[in-house]
Amino acid sequence: NPVVLLADVDVTYGTGSAAVVALRKVNISFTAAEFTAVMGPSGSGKSTLLKCAAGLMSPTSGSVRLGDLELTAMPEAELAVVRRRKIGFVFQAFNLLPALTAEENITLPSLLDKREIDREWLAELIRKFGLEERTGHRPHELSGGQQQRVAVCRALLGRPDVIFADEPTGALDSHAGQQVLDGLRTAVDTMGQSVVMVTHNPVAAAHADRVVFLADGTVVDKLEKPTSDAVA
Numbered sequence: 071n072p073v074v075l076l077a078d079v080d081v082t083y084g085t086g087s088a089a090v091v092a093l094r095k096v097n098i099s100f101t102a103a104e105f106t107a108v109m110g111p112s113g114s115g116k117s118t119l120l121k122c123a124a125g126l127m128s129p130t131s132g133s134v135r136l137g138d139l140e141l142t143a144m145p146e147a148e149l150a151v152v153r154r155r156k157i158g159f160v161f162q163a164f165n166l167l168p169a170l171t172a173e174e175n176i177t178l179p180s181l182l183d184k185r186e187i188d189r190e191w192l193a194e195l196i197r198k199f200g201l202e203e204r205t206g207h208r209p210h211e212l213s214g215g216q217q218q219r220v221a222v223c224r225a226l227l228g229r230p231d232v233i234f235a236d237e238p239t240g241a242l243d244s245h246a247g248q249q250v251l252d253g254l255r256t257a258v259d260t261m262g263q264s265v266v267m268v269t270h271n272p273v274a275a276a277h278a279d280r281v282v283f284l285a286d287g288t289v290v291d292k293l294e295k296p297t298s299d300a301v302a
């Protein structure tokens with residue numbers, strides 16, 4: 071069963087002569103324990119696809135399902151709850167709060183949501199991501215790679231069904247990027263999560279189980295078991 075299913079999704083921004091079609095009749099699904107990379111030229115609709123799949127925007131027409139839930143029919147307040155409970159987000163710019171320590175950044179969403187924190191799971195994540203010596207540091211005291219690993223831990227703490235990552239390695243050197251990709255791989259292989267990652271980087275995409283290529287708002291190709299040469 072797919073974790074996320076987009077059916078006949080169309081997105082048009084603006085109206086009349088200013089209308090821009092960002093997605094046309096997109097049909098795609100993301101399943102558990104699967105790492106998908108989404109690639110395509112600038113303006114091909116990658117961000118729009120991610121926003122629709124994550125319930126951050128409603129398509130102009132079509133259906134977006136997360137498990138049993140139809141997101142397009144859901145009021146915003148309910149959607150916000152679904153996003154917090156079921157979806158993890160990782161962004162290119164880390165989006166950590168500068169005044170909080172690494173550990174506080176990781177636990178903040180759970181605290182805001184009044185969810186009990188699984189301390190054992192938190193400790194395991196911190197260890198898995200090599201942040202044991204950094205839990206009390208603030209973001210400015212961490213390298214880019216460490217900051218992004220904090221962001222991935224934050225996304226994983228609530229055990230979401232799916233993680234959406236928008237250029238998670240875009241601001242990192244190759245070593246730090248590798249560690250973040252290994253972390254996402256672990257989420258897929260040992261925790262059974264579905265990870266959907268937008269990337270321009272063929273080396274990053276080669277960590278995925280499949281690559282979905284967009285061009286001009288349409289899925290033009292799907293590649294299983296990619297290699298970095300094949301996606302370059």
Ligand code: ADP
Nearest residue numbers: 083090091092111112113114115116117118119
């Ligand atoms: P990508 O992430 O692949 O660069 P986007 O999904 O950001 O592509 O954009 C797809 C198309 O939609 C582009 O032509 C872009 O200019 C347009 N677009 C994106 N967001 C908006 C918006 N808020 N208003 C108008 N046009 C937009």
Ligand code: ADP
Nearest residue numbers: 210211212213214215216217243245246247249
């Ligand atoms: P990582 O293994 O996360 O990629 P790096 O090799 O980039 O880490 O950095 C090694 C150490 O240098 C880090 O532990 C960090 O303390 C420090 N460091 C690196 N970049 C920065 C930065 N931009 N600001 C503060 N400290 C940094």
